[in-house]
Amino acid sequence: MTVYVDDVRIRATVGRHDAVWSHLFADTQDELHAFAARLGLRRSWFQDPVKSGKPFKARPGSRASHNWHYDVTEGKRCQAVALGAVEVSWREAVAIIDARYHRAQTDADAAAEPGVNGGEDVTTFEAWREGRVSPRAITAALDIRQLYGPEVDRACGVEEPAVDQWEAGQLYPSWEQLQALARLTGFPVRFFTRGYVGEVSSGFVCRRSGRGRGCEQIEGPKGPREFPQEVVAATDGTSRHPLTLW
Missing domain, CATH: 1.10.260.40 (lambda repressor-like DNA-binding domains)
Structure with a gap:
C-alpha cells in the first residue's frame, strides 16, 4: 500500500479552522480511505471531483477526475508521515x-x-x-x-x-x-x-x-x-x- 502526502501547505479557513492544509492521497481509493480512518478523518471529508464535486466538478474519466484526496492540517500531515505516508513535493x-x-x-x-x-x-x-x-x-x-x-x-x-x-x-x-x-x-x-x-x-x-x-x-x-x-x-x-x- 502506498499513501502520499504533499507539501503544498495552503492556508485556508474551513469551518472554524484557520490552518495550513496539505493533500493526502494514495494509489487506490480503498487504500486512502483505510489510511484516513486510522488518522481519524471522516469519510465525508473526502474530496471527490466526480461524486461530490469537491474541490471542483469533474467529468468521469477526465484527468481532473483522478484528483481525489483528503485535505489534512499540518498536525494530521505529521501523523500521516509517522504512520507511513510517503512525503512528496507538489510537483x-x-x-x-x-x-x-x-x-x-x-x-x-x-x-x-x-x-x-x-x-x-x-x-x-x-x-x-x-x-x-x-x-x-x-x-x-x-x-x-x-x-x-x-x-x-x-x-x-x-x-x-x-x-x-x-x-x-x-x-x-x-x-x-x-x-x-x-x-x-x-x-x-x-x-x-x-x-x-x-x-x-x-x-x-x-x-x-x-x-x-x-x-x-x-x-x-x-x-x-x-x-x-x-x-x-x-x-x-x-x-x-x-x-x-x-
Whole structure:
C-alpha cells in the first residue's frame, strides 16, 4: 500500500479552522480511505471531483477526475508521515496523479478488446504494428530494473547492439522481441507502446501489480519519444513494411 502526502501547505479557513492544509492521497481509493480512518478523518471529508464535486466538478474519466484526496492540517500531515505516508513535493504529486490518469486510460484500452498474441490485447498489438513503440519507455524500463549489457540482448533474442539501437530509435523491435523485453523487465508490453509516455516524460512510473508495485521516480526523460517511420517500415510485420503494404 502506498499513501502520499504533499507539501503544498495552503492556508485556508474551513469551518472554524484557520490552518495550513496539505493533500493526502494514495494509489487506490480503498487504500486512502483505510489510511484516513486510522488518522481519524471522516469519510465525508473526502474530496471527490466526480461524486461530490469537491474541490471542483469533474467529468468521469477526465484527468481532473483522478484528483481525489483528503485535505489534512499540518498536525494530521505529521501523523500521516509517522504512520507511513510517503512525503512528496507538489510537483511529484502532480506527476503521480497524472500517471494515475494514464494508467486508467491504458487499462480501459486493454479491457476493450479480447486477449490475443500471448495474452496481450488487440489494441497493444495494433499499437506496435502502427509503430507506436517509444524508445524512451524502453530506456526507462531498463534503467528502473538496472538491466544493462549483452545479457539484455540475449534475453530479447537479438545480438548486441540491437537493444542500444532500440533505445536510440535506430532499430524497431519485432513483436516477439518486444514480448521478450516485457518478460525480462516485468512490465506489460503495453508499457512500451502507448499510455505511458506521459508517465515516463514526467519522471514517474506507477504500477499497481507485479514487481515494483507502487510509484517510482526515474531520471528522465532519456531518448527519443518515437521511432522514425522509415525505421518502423524496416521491421517485418509492421503496417509500414513493404511486404505488408503490398
